[in-house]
Amino acid sequence: MNDSLVMVGLSNVLTFTNIALILGGTLLGLFVGAMPGLSATMALALLLPLTFTMDPATGLSMLASLYVGASYGGSIAAILLRTPGTPSAAATVLDGFPLSQQGQAGKALGVSLFASFFGGLMSGIALLTAAPLLGVLVLKFGPVELFAIAVLGITIIGSLSQGSIVSGLLSGIMGLLLSTVGMDLITGTPRMTFGNINLFSGIEFTVALIGLFSIPQALILIENAHDSDKVASKITDRLVPRLKELRTLMPNILRSGGIGIVTGLIPGTGGDTASWFAYNEAKRFAKDKSRFGKGDIAGVAAPEAANNAVVGGALIPTIALGIPGSSSTAILLGALMVQGILPGPNLLTDYGDVTYTLIWAVIFANVGLLAVGLMFTRLCVGVTKVPDSFVACAIITLCVIGAFAINNSLFEVGLMLGFGLFGYWMNKAGISPAPMVIGLILGPVMETSFQQSMLIGQNSPMIFVESPIAMVLLGIAVLSILQATPVFRWLRSSLRRGARTG
Template identity: 80%
Template sequence: MDLALILGGLTNVLSLTNISLVLLGTLLGLFVGAMPGLSATMALALLLPLTFTLEPATGLSMLAALYVGASYAGSIAAILLRTPGTPAAAATVMDGYPLSEQGQAGKALGISLFSSFFGGLMSGVALLTAAPLLGVMVLEFGPVELFAIAVLGMTIIGSLSQGSVVPGLLSGGLGLLVSTVGMDTTTGTPRMAFGNINLFSGIDFTVALIGLFSVPQALLLIEKTGSPSKVASAIKDRLVPKVSELKRLMPNILRSGCIGIATGLIPGTGGDTASWFAYNEAKRFSKDKASFGKGNIAGVAAPEAANNAVVGGALIPTIALGIPGSSSTAILLGALMVQGILPGPNLLTDHGEITFTLIWAVILANFALLVVGLMFTKLCVGVTRIPDGFVACAIITLCIIGSFAINNSFFDVGLMLAFGAFGYWMVKADISPAPMVIGLILGPVMEKSYKQSMLIGQDSFWVFLESPIATVLLLIALLSFLQATPFFRWIKSLFKMIRTQ
């Protein structure tokens, strides 16, 4: 990988404009992430339209900072209210809230902040180290290999589903179907446009994304307006942890950071998985296991370090292969598509400087998190006192403004609300909308690479088996699909029964 691209990305992110927007993105992430129930994914979806008028590198830097800030801020409501601000902060509740009850809310938030900083910094360095190596590898990828990656991505997204894998695969398949709406890229024939000229250009990815993620959350908040009001704790003790405490926690933080990076590498997993994994490992390695769940600071440090380490880990498959490592990175891929940049293995070569700007922005955002977090964490406590009904109204307003601003079209607003209603039904049916969003992303890549592969292979499917890389990827996809089916589980249980007899 050209050293000039790495240095070019560093120069871009250190410009005054980008530094200012990284600080702003971190602050916005803190405020949105501190609101109970609002995830980092939803924060990115809501504020994505703000980056439309910005340069690609500048907009991505702001979104990366927003991602990092929201990942930490979920711990604020978790520690003060016993209500995770983000799903990934659920493990932080175990020991964070007991510390708050003991009058040590500042200590818990300080440990959370510094653990998030170290975990995020580790993942940023890992991402910067891995990217040049991956850049050499992806030069071997052509249309055939891209199609195999897209197929693999569609089978992996089943793990994003809540509960059974089958609804996740169906959700992803529906996303693929929706991605075909509009003009056929080869023949120019309208597909599923129903004579509506607004659909000839297809369904805008951002419109669907805002509707699927943001509107359902607003409706769920409205449902809770009759519940007892929340009372936030006040921070009265020291926020900055002692050096001796950090030194004692450092092995735990480093282990949890590695867990977060490794978990983020697996597409479909997220901060919630990494947080619980790190929490369990912290408890297993601890000499005082009985204190966990009663206010052990190691129980706060572990999930927070792992949670923020997932950010860089999830970006590795996103940048290298164009497969979103999480639903949040799926939105970052959406931001690239809005800027006219097609995600995929060629991202590092065709848009190397922008890619390395994003990587450096992740690293810079962690330093911004430490500075902004120390300055504004106490202020963000006030966000937890905002009534759910007011938050819901603000979300709906931002959704309408954001979807209208994309094309200055009221049709997009109606389309967004339709996706919102469908997303609400999906949530109630315990079907995750994340696979559908990833299907929307992978659909155009799959269609384009399939048509190109057919031209290369002269309409022969054997072209996919002539490439060793594509063959391996398709075999992994087949195994992933079979593992998700009830038949595979039946075979597995049968072999287990035979061994026991």
């Protein structure tokens, strides 16, 4: 059955429309990533309303390719402007910008492109290989296990978010509360609607997503619009790296790609974590460590291979368990929800054709990235010079249009702007909005599976103890909270001191 689904997914991607959208999405991701201050998450949130009328395979192919394109595009601004286009390109600045100052911007961008291609291709193949194995595993999951997965997702995302464990968990809990707005799934009674008929159907996930990720980004760009003008280096040298250079870099690229895949598997981590980890390992394995930070090409290849490999790695827990591996994969789950597909282990069973289409789209998006990157990287140099104020106005305009287009409702435009202002405050307070989005996604899954579990267990909470899988998952959830608390850290340090004195 898995083999047939693999071929169905491949045939879904290999249509003229989907190939065209993969190339178009990759190109758009390239431009978005090249603009300092923008991110793949923001672009995905803005484009999500466009997928409403699309076939699931078509919409997912476009969004996946944008995700892949933006992961590489961030290195363009990092190398030319010393400003990471995306957070995951921060490590690329260390050696990429010195290379551009030495007149080797083309060499740096070319190595970045090929490293991104190989890293992304590795993660796509890993995802395709893991999917059949995961398909067998998820057949053992019922409502009890689904509830445990939802709890684990909230705790892990909260504990690994920016800032403290408390702020991360509060953000996730806030998302859970917002997911309960609307009609009760069992009794049909309205909850927290305040008598407003527009809230009876709940808070539209896309409205919250656009507001939380896009509006704050636009406001931050407006804040920084008075900064000095951007002056980018020019590409005057060869863009395509020589075969000898690639052969020398391949061990580094393969190691960094593996780091990216493993890092992506851990929910809450992202391309930025993988990039720094890969950069550190590249430096540790280098014969001449003194060249790092001064224009070593290995310092460009390592973080770029790692941050693109995170894409496939982050999709593994997303597809297998319905736990988004990053905020960008949370939006891909949102795209599935728009199509009426509920995230969770049933993605690999009930919606296997859509899941394998997404996997093949990731693989082909990396092939498209190589082609599009070779053709348009030089053109992207101009994008890095676009004024921040212009970009901010364009983002806000697209946010308003996107929010209104969902249900042709001005109420949802106002709701989106409200989420935007709240997201801006969260950014200023150092609280990540990602756990809130995860809470909005996992809330319905948690509520439905809990009520089903209670029916199965005749309202006895012991039903969760009787399932070994649920017990393990809930135990991990408890540990993930405890290990980040001050009490646990104090206890651990006390035990260490006691061991030393003893």
